[in-house]
Amino acid sequence: MASKSKTYELALKIAGKVDGSLKKSCFSAAKDVNTLSASVQKTGRIAAKAMAAVGTAVATVAVASAKKAIEFESTMADVAKVVDGLRDQNGAFTKSYYEMSDALLNMSKSIPMTADALGQIMVSAGQAGIASEDLTKFTETAAKMGVAFDTTAEQAGEWMATWRTALNLSQTQVTALGDQLNYLGNTTSENALKLSEVVTRVGALGQTAGLSAGEVAALAASMPGVTAEISATGIKSMMIAMTAGASATSKQAAVLQQLGFTASDMANRMQTDAKGAIIDLLGAIKQLPAAEQTAALSQYFGKESVSSIAPLRLSSAAVCQSRRCFGIQRFHGSGIRRARRYDGKQAAIDAEQAGCAAGANRQQNSPLCQ
Numbered sequence: 001m002a003s004k005s006k007t008y009e010l011a012l013k014i015a016g017k018v019d020g021s022l023k024k025s026c027f028s029a030a031k032d033v034n035t036l037s038a039s040v041q042k043t044g045r046i047a048a049k050a051m052a053a054v055g056t057a058v059a060t061v062a063v064a065s066a067k068k069a070i071e072f073e074s075t076m077a078d079v080a081k082v083v084d085g086l087r088d089q090n091g092a093f094t095k096s097y098y099e100m101s102d103a104l105l106n107m108s109k110s111i112p113m114t115a116d117a118l119g120q121i122m123v124s125a126g127q128a129g130i131a132s133e134d135l136t137k138f139t140e141t142a143a144k145m146g147v148a149f150d151t152t153a154e155q156a157g158e159w160m161a162t163w164r165t166a167l168n169l170s171q172t173q174v175t176a177l178g179d180q181l182n183y184l185g186n187t188t189s190e191n192a193l194k195l196s197e198v199v200t201r202v203g204a205l206g207q208t209a210g211l212s213a214g215e216v217a218a219l220a221a222s223m224p225g226v227t228a229e230i231s232a233t234g235i236k237s238m239m240i241a242m243t244a245g246a247s248a249t250s251k252q253a254a255v256l257q258q259l260g261f262t263a264s265d266m267a268n269r270m271q272t273d274a275k276g277a278i279i280d281l282l283g284a285i286k287q288l289p290a291a292e293q294t295a296a297l298s299q300y301f302g303k304e305s306v307s308s309i310a311p312l313r314l315s316s317a318a319v320c321q322s323r324r325c326f327g328i329q330r331f332h333g334s335g336i337r338r339a340r341r342y343d344g345k346q347a348a349i350d351a352e353q354a355g356c357a358a359g360a361n362r363q364q365n366s367p368l369c370q
Contacts, residue, residue, distance in 0.1 A: 075119035076101050082126035083135065096132075103136045111143045113153065118143060121153050128161045134171040141175050148182050149192040159196050166204045167213050180214040188221040195220050197228035202236050209239035210274030219278075223308045234308025237301045242277060243267050255300040259284040282313045 079100065080086040086097040104122070108115040122139045130138050142160055146153035160174050169177065181199070185192030198220040199213050206216035219238075220231045241252060245267035248256070253263050259281065269277040285296050293313065297306045 072116045072119060075116050075123065078123045079119060079126060082123060083132050085132055100136060104139070107140055107143070111140070112147060113143050117153070121157055124154070124157055125161070130161065130164070137171050137175070141171070141178060145178050145182075149185070149196065151193055159200055162200055163203065163213065167207060169213070177213050181217055184217055184221040189224045190221045194228040194231070198232045198235065201228070201232040202239070205236060205239050209243050210270045210272070211239075215275065219312065222312050224311060226308050230308050234301070234305040237305035238278070238309060241301050242281065243270050251299045255296050258296070286313050
């Protein structure tokens with residue numbers, strides 16, 4: 001073996017002398033081998049770092065999903081504290097609990113809101129005394145109303161709870177009212193936020209005077225350019241004046257007499273045909289000489305209400321050709337139950353669902369007329 005090695009070595013030396021390029025070729029080949037080895041090592045380090053990053057990302061998502069699941073379960077536990085029938089006598093969760101939990105998870109797939117946030121609305125609703133059979137619908141409507149009205153679901157929930165109590169409405173009626181407000185907000189110059197506030201302020205008074213909450217909203221929608229507070233004040237003044245009866249002031253009685261009415265007749269008619277009474281009164285004021293119209297409004301409704309009530313005179317007398325006033329019934333189904341906004345939050349919400357599941361026409365179309 002030793003003789004063969006020496007023979008190869010001698011051959012290489014002879015070859016090197018014969019052709020110097022052979023030596024260079026050997027050195028070049030060795031250099032290439034070293035470079036390739038370094039590249040392989042570098043690639044291995046990069047791959048290791050990439051795998052570590054992927055592992056970290058997966059772990060982060062898993063932790064986040066677990067956290068969301070825990071938060072949702074905690075919120076559902078809070079729901080169980082304020083809603084009867086979600087725990088049995090031994091403290092275990094009932095079938096109703098899991099049905100409610102599933103309903104919230106499914107709801108979060110169609111509404112841009114997390115299941116945990118929906119659960120918090122349900123907690124507030126339960127604390128407000130909303131019946132357990134209405135809680136899911138209440139939560140869904142509050143969430144959709146918040147999106148459609150461009151406000152928070154908490155605010156929408158507060159309004160709904162107030163309307164249920166002050167106006168003595170069922171959840172179905174509250175949902176219908178939300179649709180009416182959304183329709184008016186989409187088809188008039190006044191937004192649904194303003195109309196909701198007006199209904200909250202004077203809806204109950206409107207009912208006493210003979211108007212539904214939707215009709216109060218239609219009045220407010222016909223008062224452009226004024227705040228919710230001013231609109232509510234104007235509607236309040238109108239209701240009080242038109243239902244005054246024998247307690248009407250001498251100035252109010254004189255205005256009505258000039259227009260062909262009496263205070264007692266006006267008060268009685270408000271209880272049987274409030275819409276027609278409003279249309280006829282405003283139409284009669286419209287027939288006065290222009291110089292006398294503002295004075296009539298001021299003396300009958302009060303100076304502070306002229307700015308809000310004056311536009312109604314134009315809407316009702318110029319546009320309405322009949323007493324088919326406040327065509328609210330055609331507003332039903334117009335919208336909040338279909339409300340869904342796709343925005344930057346939706347991706348995060350969609351991601352959370354997996355974690356939770358794993359863990360648990362303006363003036364001519366005035367709203368005063370059909």
